[in-house]
Amino acid sequence: MRYFVALAETLHFGHAAARMNMSQPPFSRQIAAIEKTLGVRLVERNSRNVALTPAGQHFLADCRAVLEGFDAACRDVRLVAGGMKGELKLGFMMHAAHSVIPALVRLYSEARPDVRLILEERIPTDIEEMLAEGRLDAAVTFGAGPAPHLRTQLIARDRLCLIVPAGHRLAAGEPAGPQSLAGERLIAAPATVAPTLRTAIATYCASAGITPHFAFEPRLQHTIIRLVQEGLGVALIPQSLCGDLAEGVVARLLVDAPEFDVVLCAPRAGRNPAVPELFAVAGRA
């Protein structure tokens, strides 16, 4: 096809052959071979003139399109392999959507505009499973225990703070400690959804010898806040969610507040070459 395009552009066998870095005889034979395999006369030639037939005209346009597609495919596959292009499936737990995800996505999209970020908002346990199965390339989640098969990088540290309805006995005064939670109806996501948070809450209570009483166990942090707003209990939620609380809800600092990591993680065996830049961006964020 390149031979034919060269011939069509020069209309001269010798010059076209030179452009293809070969001598004229094999070039002529190649053109003849193309015509034979196609069973179609592409160029009308005598020893003095070379002209395209109508079929040749049409074929020229098609050849250019095919060759351009071919070259683009070869170029793109290198970009994909270099992580400059392609797709990246990024999972994240819901509350990260309100803290690190927006900045991370923005920075990454600036660094890799041709990588299509596919955002998957899931609960932490699902994220873990999807990472293991390769259905996610990377994820932003809680920093759980050491996971040897995961590359992990700290993005942020967060801490729990207490939210109570306005007018609640803990809504003012000294910062609350774990013992303040005695007798309170707690609202928290179930352990199957966010084990890290749940464990942190349980440990915090246990440090004061308290057995927490969970009145409701919704899955979404926003639901928790709403329930607190309605006076149905109190909750310990990540501080990053306390920025713009609804009316009627008060956030309080906790004494010795439980802290936890928000990390970016990806399978070490992951093959997506677009992932490393995500860690680079996360390090700068």
Add this chain to the structure above:
Amino acid sequence: MRYFVALAETLHFGHAAARMNMSQPPFSRQIAAIEKTLGVRLVERNSRNVALTPAGQHFLADCRAVLEGFDAACRDVRLVAGGMKGELKLGFMMHAAHSVIPALVRLYSEARPDVRLILEERIPTDIEEMLAEGRLDAAVTFGAGPAPHLRTQLIARDRLCLIVPAGHRLAAGEPAGPQSLAGERLIAAPATVAPTLRTAIATYCASAGITPHFAFEPRLQHTIIRLVQEGLGVALIPQSLCGDLAEGVVARLLVDAPEFDVVLCAPRAGRNPAVPELFAVAGRA
């Protein structure tokens, strides 16, 4: 590329090689060669599993598109060479637009729906020139003298008839003969536009010893009719144009009306394979 697509679809070197009608070792080498020339790992393989890398996934889609384009190009070039597809530049003189062209175009488009008809409405002298220069593949025009370099086929015979303003002295009574035109202001296209018509009119007048007086010489037959309508003269126009005359214009038969041929013609040296079917259709029309 076909090798890679086969491998990507089977994810099995042996099976893919069989699909390509070859044995597994050279097939493995080809895949390795592709990866080497691209400088990109396309498939992750060990002796037990074969899986595409992200780059391979992307490349697979591109390969399918390129191969499909390639196959389509090979298929289409045969269609073009067979006259089943492509373009056909068809010239025609203006008055043919009202007689043979509509039916001819309809029949041809039904027979060759993938041939794009490019209609060029021109004056007969231009048509002749454009045919000679190859800027037209075929044309519908007046049957002039024998032209050895043209393939010619009669489509219709037409004759001149007289049009006069309503109320004109020739608007009723016996059919007019050439002598009736004596003293009339004639309106006709100039010889440079339609030599055949002009010659026919001149010959007709000469047969009665009359020297015609041309009052106006517009290029378009429709302009002629309008001028007649305004009472500015009389005209001899092709009968095929007399079908739907405007109000105020009367068409009359002529005694011994000059006849002329409307022919389809194309250069015998023409290379457009879509032309022969045009003659076939014209023969049936």
Add this chain to the structure above:
DNA sequence: CCATTCGATACCCCAAAAGCATCAATCGAC
């Protein structure tokens, strides 16, 4: 622990493609 499966490697061979020399046709110049 052995047999089987599957991709990789080694070696060989052939055919396709490239190079070289030459021919034939065409066109321009004198």
Add this chain to the structure above:
DNA sequence: GTCGATTGATGCTTTTGGGGTATCGAATGG
């Protein structure tokens, strides 16, 4: 009109690339 130059086609030789067979090594499953 003849000669020379240009240009595509053809014949022959060489080389390279792609394919075949045999075999190896790793991984898997009974």
